[in-house]
Amino acid sequence: MKLNEQNVLLFSRTMGQGGAEKVVLQICEILLPHVNKVVVCSSGGVNVKKLNEMSVKHYVIPDIGKKSVKKGVETLHILSEIIKKEKITVIHSHHRMAAFYSKVLREKYNVVLINTVHNVFFNKRKLTYWGYKNTNLIACGEHVKDNLIDYFCMPPEQVSTIHNAVDTKLVPFGDNKRLKELHNQGFFLVGNIGRLTRQKGMSFFIKSMINIRKENLKIKYIIIGDGKDRDELLKLTDELELKDDIIFLGYVSNISNILNQCQGQFKNVGFRQKEM
Template sequence: MNILYINRGMGLGGVEKCILQLSKLFNKDNKIVVASMGGKLTNELEKIKIKHYNIINTDSKNPLNILKNLIIIYKITKYEKIDIIHSHHRMTTLLSKIVSKFTSVKVIHTQHLCIEDKFKLTNISLKNIPVITVSEAAKRILIEKANLDEKNITTIYNTIEDSCDKMEIDSRLLDLKQKGYFIVAQISRIVDYKGVYDFIEVAKKTTLENESIKFVLLGDGPELDNLKNIIKAEKLEEKIYLLGAKDNIIQYLKYIDIVLLCSYIEGLPLTPLEAFSQGVPVIATDIDGTNEEVIDSKNGYLVKIKDVYSFKKYILKLYNDQTNYSYISNNCIKIFKNKFNKENYIKKHIDIYKNILNI
């Protein structure tokens, strides 16, 4: 099969990591091509000798840019003899569907978020094509809110790479572990809907009760400077460490004791899966998608959005009760291997690809 994976960008987000994962998994026996407006993960594609084509930012509503993107996708499809375009963004899916009208290419879409808006656009983009959702919640929303046909939608839980060759770790984290501190981390883009300001509040209140706990935030985003200012103004520099975006999270998790996920909206976030693979418990907001990964009191804890007190309570519980921590840590690995394994992920994608191509 010749497969084109297409998305708005190829930064360090969860969607982009999924595309990289698919590219690696299917590159051996198939021809894989990726198209996006670029980003850091294009370097990883280059390492595994996967060709990347640049498209124009699909957020642009300029008719000329839309036309240019249609031409780019059409040319890729013809030149690379693409059989399937597997899109991971609504606009790239819509553009791909238009291109499919002039070629024999088939189009598949993966819905990563539990969307809350633009249901008409979603219907137009995804109607009458196979759709993969990363959670049952995302599937339900597409059926109920975007009026899509259930028979065209399949849920495939994400998987992740549970090993990494890049060993480099920020010296600040290594220093904290060497001094014996208990490390609590959030790993996410630094945007408001990831609950990054709640993370600061959790850290502030928890460290007031226990000075042996330190907090680290791994990620980058538009709220970074504001967070830096808050940490400085409230004199939290020795309690909260902003380590920046990392491309070897699996290695970092070897030095982390608990992962927090303070998000207000997700699809099926990769961070809990990465944490589970390393036996790291997750305390997360009880929201669609995430609550299909985190099983309360089994591999972590679920709390209400913005419930700073409950985040603090469960951090201290895990810190103070080593027997409970070990029980949850062991469950993390078991649940990851049983529910989010790579073999199941590959098989379900192959089945969909073969079905759409009638092979």
């Protein structure tokens, strides 16, 4: 079947705030001019609005992170209906459980399976191996690829590496006033962008500020993102008496503008903005 005849289902746990969800949006943008159809299924989130703006149909499914036999049967039924209704030929999943469900359905519907692996894991070895076996795997980095090969015993020829991209096209929202004020006061800004969960290691980032304080360096930390550990991280910042040194900006939709503003503190580093 030719590329322009393919009907692609992008299967993600959510379309909320996160790197995997951003990748799904990028893939939609890239594929739309080249394939017959792109649809997305997930448990929903703030980025569903962006799918609607791109005229990409979104199907709501149960949260595949919450596992039970009843939920599993319900999810398989919904996915089967989507595949039949949209005449799906390719399923591109972005979560281990998404890969599992896709594998279950492949034999019945004869679809091509692709799975992008966004993280390194050291658990659920047998389940992951079964879900990934004989599937086209994309690792978002070399460590992820090594993890797939060394821990999950995936054949090297089955895994390709495609690094996540950053869209550097600026949306004209203007500078963040708080960051601009810190710049004017002579502070150097160190940013950390990511979901506020244990996996991202934000607590280590926060604790490192203790050493910065000891050296009396004129540095402020900027944390961009949101997540289930936000309150816990705010409490940690308070307990370490670092509230004046660490700024939580929360979820920011115009990341390129934040990057561009932080970039302004490097005057002769040779960093240049590039179009994707």
